[in-house]
Amino acid sequence: MADFKLFIDGEYVDSASGETFTTTDPATEQPIGEVAKADREDAKRAIQAARTAFDDGPWKDMSGEERAGYLDKMAELLTANAERFAEAEARDSGGTIKKATFADVPGAAGALQWFARMARERPDRVELEGSPFPPSENYVRYEPYGVCTGIVPFNFPLLMACWKMGPALAAGNTSVLKPASYTSVTALMLGELAQEAGLPNGVLNVIAGPGGTAGEELASNEMVDKVAFTGSTEVGRRIMQLASGTIKPVTLELGGKSANIVLDDADLDIAAAAVLFGTFFHNGQVCESGTRALVHKSIYDEFLGLLVDRAGKIVIGSQMDFNSDLGPMVSRAQADTVRRYVELGREEVGEPICGGSEPEGLADDLVTENFYRPTIFAGVDNEARIAQEEIFGPVLCVIPFESDDEAVAIANRSIYGLGGGVQSGSVERAQGIADRLQTGTVWINDYHMISPERPFGGYKQSGIGRELGTAGYDIYRQAKHVHTNPSTGRDGYMHYAALSGNI
Structure with missing residues (x-):
């Protein structure tokens, strides 16, 4: 059996309580390993690490090209360790080794590569057309939100983890991931790739534990700026309620009956x-x-x-x-x-x-x-x-x-x-x-063909927002409009008279 610890602030650590839970192979119900069991205290530690890394660290100020280099390196390392990740994914989730080998691992690496490309290609600043009256020069600046949390389902734990952290990190945010308790192993293993790729401490954090404690903290904590969740519609409603306390934007990919x-x-x-x-x-x-x-x-x-x-x-x-x-x-x-x-x-x-x-x-x-x-x-x-x-x-x-x-x-x-x-x-x-x-x-004349390059998400009670594609990247950035009045004399400020001719 192996032990799997929480990944917080660039290192693997025990849970604050010291508690663990056993993860098992669903085919045999034999134990795979012991996983550190995060609670609210651990979620707060991970959020604080992400907050500090965003506010005080270099990540948000790096160029898109620099951040892309880290993501590409993680994708390269994941591919180099494909056999180990595929075996862990299959044994922990019950999905077949065929699926893990030919879909999950390459799909996860492909998602990281796609969002690295987005970091390189999508501009952080877009010039807008000015106006003659009042005279102005305008641009839109696209900025990261800050701390983004991602809550990942049990069906595609590795793939969904990369769908969440890939665009968050590419856009300059820091991230806290929580995989499902049934399938925590491969998401926690991503910490190894972050370490080897040289990701700054606190930029990526991964914790495993119950949704009712650790997960709810990730959705409600005031230091969190955005929440992304994939799972049932019922839990999605709860995520929205928790996020509404501080009006956090949410991305929800929920149930279906297609x-x-x-x-x-x-x-x-x-x-x-x-x-x-x-x-x-x-x-x-x-x-x-x-x-x-x-x-x-x-x-x-x-x-x-x-x-x-x-x-x-x-x-x-x-x-x-x-x-x-x-x-x-x-x-x-x-x-x-x-x-x-x-x-x-x-x-x-x-x-x-x-x-x-x-x-x-x-x-x-x-x-x-x-x-x-x-x-x-x-x-x-x-x-x-x-x-x-x-x-x-x-x-x-x-x-x-x-x-x-x-x-x-x-x-x-x-x-x-x-x-x-x-x-x-x-x-x-x-x-x-x-x-x-x-x-x-x-x-x-096909089915299930999902690509990092194409948007994915739902209508009605199947969710809010889109993952993947350009939309799945842009949703991790907020737009700031900057207006500059270049006038040097009062003639450029005649609109001030709408308040009073005396100001």
């Missing part, structure tokens, strides 16, 4: 793959998963047959086996949540057409209760709870429709609006539907 629309002119072979990948990738523990498949009635029965046949071929096993398509859920609690929703689905809809239970024949060292088979419910009413509530598990609801207008209406009847898909043989038709969907991302 619709993946399959039109009658779709290539059914590719569309079936898109629906299965869109739902069951990472056991459905993806906020923008396409867990509502809307399928045209003319192809409905044939398409269901394809889904059932192929879902049964998905390989479930140890996440450390490259042959496994799916590993365990992140925890027993999450697996229990899936079981409850499947039972609810049986009451609302009837027996699922596939799945609906734990897999059989797993290796003896694996805890069967933490795994769940890909599950599909057919003929689902969009108003059913399993079609409206985020399950965050491998459960697909298939909903029939008769027209494009009906598909759009069904897709938009949700409190969420994070992702969505349209599978069609006509790009023009698909784009017409995409333009009408109330959601932050739409994939046409």
Whole structure:
């Protein structure tokens, strides 16, 4: 077993209380290591370190080129240590080693590189057109907020950590990260990269601990200038409440119940793959998963047959086996949540057409209760709870429709609006539907394709703001307008007469 300490002010430290918690491999429930358990006191220490580093340190005054160099160095070190980070990510989260190797680690490094590019390319000062009366010269200066906190979910702990700290640091802010308690390891390991890259002390801090104590401090502390959170809509509401005490800006990437629309002119072979990948990738523990498949009635029965046949071929096993398509859920609690929703689905809809239970024949060292088979419910009413509530598990609801207008209406009847898909043989038709969907991302003839270069975020109760892209960088900067009156005589100040001719 390994020990994982908090990373505060450039060094690894124990929690103030000395308490730790055990992090386990969800496939076997065997311990991976002991993690220092942060509470409010530790959160305050980390915030103070970030505050001092911002107010008194060199970071905010560096050029974008200089800050970019540090981020590029961290990306380079992450790539050099890819195998170690991928193994830690898979073992701690239950995501497959394939996902960690080919998506999580390169995606995290790519995010750091993208925001390094933003630091180099996005100007800190933009000249504006002046005006003849009153005469003026104007520019906008883009400045960092200060201390930015990032609260990271359990499903993509390494990737989300880099989505939070990458733009914050690139823009000149300092950062405090808190990963989820289930999956703290790789975020804490980022401290090693910060040390080796020579990041100034206090610029990046990482603590692990309960959201109800450490997390709430990160959202409410008066020394914090901005909060970013990825997680459930319910907790997002709480983050907004806590941040409102000091009117902190928040970036929220929250829940989803995304619709993946399959039109009658779709290539059914590719569309079936898109629906299965869109739902069951990472056991459905993806906020923008396409867990509502809307399928045209003319192809409905044939398409269901394809889904059932192929879902049964998905390989479930140890996440450390490259042959496994799916590993365990992140925890027993999450697996229990899936079981409850499947039972609810049986009451609302009837027996699922596939799945609906734990897999059989797993290796003896694996805890069967933490795994769940890909599950599909057919003929689902969009108003059913399993079609409206985020399950965050491998459960697909298939909903029939008769027209494009009906598909759009069904897709938009949700409190969420994070992702969505349209599978069609006509790009023009698909784009017409995409333009009408109330959601932050739409994939046409594809799914889950997220890039650091493209904005990501939600409509409605799926969040506020955008991560990634240029928008995900600019949201970590605030705009200051500077107006200069170049006049040397009273003629340039005639507007003062609006108050009185005597001043």
